[in-house]
Amino acid sequence: MLHKSNFRELCHQHQLAATHQRQVIYETVISLPGHPSPETIYEKVRRQIPSISLATVYKNIRTFLHRGMLREVSLHHGSLRVETNQKPHHHLVCVECKSIVDLDENRLEPLRLSQKVPRGFEVKRIAVDVLGICEACSAKRARRSKKS
Amino acid sequence: MLHKSNFRELCHQHQLAATHQRQVIYETVISLPGHPSPETIYEKVRRQIPSISLATVYKNIRTFLHRGMLREVSLHHGSLRVETNQKPHHHLVCVECKSIVDLDENRLEPLRLSQKVPRGFEVKRIAVDVLGICEACSAKRARRSKKS
DNA sequence: CTAGATGCAAACAGTTTGCGTCACT
DNA sequence: AGTGACGCAAACTGTTTGCATCTAG
Numbered sequence: 001m002l003h004k005s006n007f008r009e010l011c012h013q014h015q016l017a018a019t020h021q022r023q024v025i026y027e028t029v030i031s032l033p034g035h036p037s038p039e040t041i042y043e044k045v046r047r048q049i050p051s052i053s054l055a056t057v058y059k060n061i062r063t064f065l066h067r068g069m070l071r072e073v074s075l076h077h078g079s080l081r082v083e084t085n086q087k088p089h090h091h092l093v094c095v096e097c098k099s100i101v102d103l104d105e106n107r108l109e110p111l112r113l114s115q116k117v118p119r120g121f122e123v124k125r126i127a128v129d130v131l132g133i134c135e136a137c138s139a140k141r142a143r144r145s146k147k148s
Numbered sequence: 149m150l151h152k153s154n155f156r157e158l159c160h161q162h163q164l165a166a167t168h169q170r171q172v173i174y175e176t177v178i179s180l181p182g183h184p185s186p187e188t189i190y191e192k193v194r195r196q197i198p199s200i201s202l203a204t205v206y207k208n209i210r211t212f213l214h215r216g217m218l219r220e221v222s223l224h225h226g227s228l229r230v231e232t233n234q235k236p237h238h239h240l241v242c243v244e245c246k247s248i249v250d251l252d253e254n255r256l257e258p259l260r261l262s263q264k265v266p267r268g269f270e271v272k273r274i275a276v277d278v279l280g281i282c283e284a285c286s287a288k289r290a291r292r293s294k295k296s
Numbered sequence: 297c298t299a300g301a302t303g304c305a306a307a308c309a310g311t312t313t314g315c316g317t318c319a320c321t
Numbered sequence: 322a323g324t325g326a327c328g329c330a331a332a333c334t335g336t337t338t339g340c341a342t343c344t345a346g
Contacts, residue, residue: 015282017345019301033227035247035248036255038336053303058336060301061230071247073239074222074230075254080311081183081221091221092265095272100183100221117251118281119242124243127222135268151328166321167326186311208326227335294311 014067024048025060026069037072074129090127094134096141103130162215170198173208174217183221222277238275242282244289251278 010019027034028045043055062069077098088105088133117123133141155174159166161277176193177184190205210216225246238254281289 008251008282017300019345021302022294029230030234032232035225035231037225037227037229039227041230051303052243055304055337056302061228062337065230071231073225073231076186076224076228077183077221077247079185079187080209080224081225082177082189082213083183083221084178084180086178094269101266117278117280118249118283121240121284121288122274123278123280123281125279127279128250129222129275129277130265130269130271131273131275132265132269138270165325167320169327199328203312203329204327212314 010069014069016063016067021049021052021056022060023044024052025057026064029061029064029070045072075131090129092132092134094131095131096133096137099134101134158217162217163293164211164215169193169197169200169204170208173205174212176213177209177218193201223279238278239281240278243279243284244285245282247282293295 007023008018008025010023016022024045025041028041028048032041033042036043038054038058038061041061042052042054045057047071049086074100075093075095077100081100085102089102090105092101092103093099153229155171158174159170165168169244172193173189175194176189180192186202186206186209188239189209190200190202193200193205196279209218213220223241223243225248229248238253239251240249240251273275
């Protein structure tokens with residue numbers, strides 16, 4: 001549980017208004033186990049603020065993700081994407097524009113599970129995503145901060 | 149490019165009818181560069197079969213993915229999922245039911261980029277997904293094959 | 297006081313489904 | 322001939338947006 005003052009400070013750091021909704025959404029997210037969806041978060045937040053709107057939950061989750069106050073489990077690319085590269089490879093993914101570039105497997109250290117995964121889980125393959133900001137997006141970012 | 153006979157055989161192996169649409173969709177996918185979406189595939193397939201329906205493209209891509217004839221870039225969980233575990237960790241993901249379990253980072257060999265990623269790409273973090281079939285889904289699978 | 301946040305409803309994108317017709321085996 | 326595939330339109334899910342109202346700073 002986060003003290004009210006802590007949350008206010010966190011918002012201040014990110015230049016966000018410290019609203020009641022915002023705080024409850026944030027605290028609810030970090031209180032939930034696992035990997036909750038916006039719907040799940042909404043259901044729980046509603047118990048504290050029955051009048052809250054699902055759109056507000058969505059808007060704030062987006063805001064938190066953008067500011068890096070929260071992280072999403074794996075990036076959506078807006079639609080299903082099919083792999084056409086048959087060779088073993090991993091992905092270089094831009095968290096800003098979501099572009100995907102293949103990375104030859106030999107560019108990464110060999111990767112092995114050092115311990116057992118939960119018994120009963122049959123491992124098929126290991127996918128590695130190198131996440132970051134691509135050149136085009138860094139350039140955009142630099143331009144933006146120069147302006148302001 | 150795949151010979152017609154090869155595709156027929158491939159379909160036969162997977163107990164699928166070798167229809168013209170099926171073949172054109174499959175060949176189009178493997179001919180496209182990068183990580184095409186169903187829309188992109190549809191646009192290109194349409195040049196060869198103008199009367200084809202988007203639903204057919206979706207149905208067949210699903211079929212191919214299920215049979216393992218194609219692979220998707222990264223799994224959708226149906227909705228956005230927020231990370232609540234603050235400790236560094238990776239994910240154990242069931243490709244069947246899409247359940248996600250956290251895996252402590254120390255269960256994996258330390259992972260480093262052994263060579264440079266394309267210059268200009270600023271790496272933020274590396275996400276590792278261990279993909280496979282969870283215990284519950286293997287059980288279901290076993291039951292299914294016993295029945296038939 | 298004013299920029300930004302909320303709540304609502306409507307719009308939207310991506311995907312799936314139901315069903316009548318058609319084609320592969 | 323019969324099972325499964327196709328094409329169409331309608332349904333559905335998850336998410337975003339426009340706008341009027343409200344609130345934090």
